[in-house]
Amino acid sequence: MADIFTNKNEIDTREKIFSMSETLEELKKKGPAPTKTINIVTRRRLTDREIIMCKSVFKDSIDYKKIWIVMGGFVQSLSGNAITPFGHIITLPRKDYIDNPDFTTADPSLRHWFMHEVTHVWQNALGFQGMNKVKRVCRGEYFKTVGSPDASRGEDISPYATDLRGRDLYKKFNEFNYEQQGRIIEHYFDAKFLRYAKPTRRHHQLSLKLEPYVLYTLKEFLENPNDKSLLPSS
Numbered sequence: 003m004a005d006i007f008t009n010k011n012e013i014d015t016r017e018k019i020f021s022m023s024e025t026l027e028e029l030k031k032k033g034p035a036p037t038k039t040i041n042i043v044t045r046r047r048l049t050d051r052e053i054i055m056c057k058s059v060f061k062d063s064i065d066y067k068k069i070w071i072v073m074g075g076f077v078q079s080l081s082g083n084a085i086t087p088f089g090h091i092i093t094l095p096r097k098d099y100i101d102n103p104d105f106t107t108a109d110p111s112l113r114h115w116f117m118h119e120v121t122h123v124w125q126n127a128l129g130f131q132g133m134n135k136v137k138r139v140c141r142g143e144y145f146k147t148v149g150s151p152d153a154s155r156g157e158d159i160s161p162y163a164t165d166l167r168g169r170d171l172y173k174k175f176n177e178f179n180y181e182q183q184g185r186i187i188e189h190y191f192d193a194k195f196l197r198y199a200k201p202t203r204r205h206h207q208l209s210l211k212l213e214p215y216v217l218y219t220l221k222e223f224l225e226n227p228n229d230k231s232l233l234p235s236s
């Protein structure tokens with residue numbers, strides 16, 4: 003009759019567990035396991051150069067080290083939109099995420115787009131609740147196109163539409179909604195900082211025309227981007 007206390011299998015199992023934990027200890031000391039893994043990085047921090055670019059507009063109003071740039075999912079990649087809904091996160095369509103490890107060296111059109119997205123981070127950082135986008139999507143406004151003299155195509159989906167030389171003349175920054183604020187910042191950035199980056203671009207030429215109006219609207223923001231009263235109400 004076999005003695006259960008000297009059961010060979012049981013001892014083997016114990017030994018296995020023991021040697022496994024030993025192996026794990028060894029691995030901890032030696033670093034990662036020597037296996038091939040395909041590492042898909044789906045988020046990153048801002049590069050030092052991107053932080054400098056952001057500071058040129060938002061100064062010290064954002065904790066740039068907290069920002070994550072995240073690769074978006076399938077639906078978002080199809081729509082080609084960047085969404086910056088919560089906190090310090092910029093979610094980009096998959097291709098834009100992969101193609102742009104550093105937006106300071108990206109095509110100028112992507113650079114001002116990036117600064118538009120950072121505007122949403124700024125809004126969130128100062129306390130804006132960016133949930134309105136969800137309501138707008140529900141109301142279908144994101145799919146309506148309206149005339150927008152400040153868009154390089156001359157029209158825009160309705161939340162973005164502005165007319166700084168016409169109906170929005172003399173409006174203050176906080177009277178614009180959060181998408182329009184993004185649009186105004188991208189024009190400011192393009193006119194001021196992208197003068198030598200493909201300057202014949204339509205967006206840049208429009209930015210130059212709008213610059214005096216943009217500077218009027220942004221006066222308080224440029225003086226103090228930490229001022230919460232600059233936040234949009236919608």
Ligand SMILES: [Zn+2]
Nearest residue numbers: 118122181184
């Ligand atoms: Zn936006």
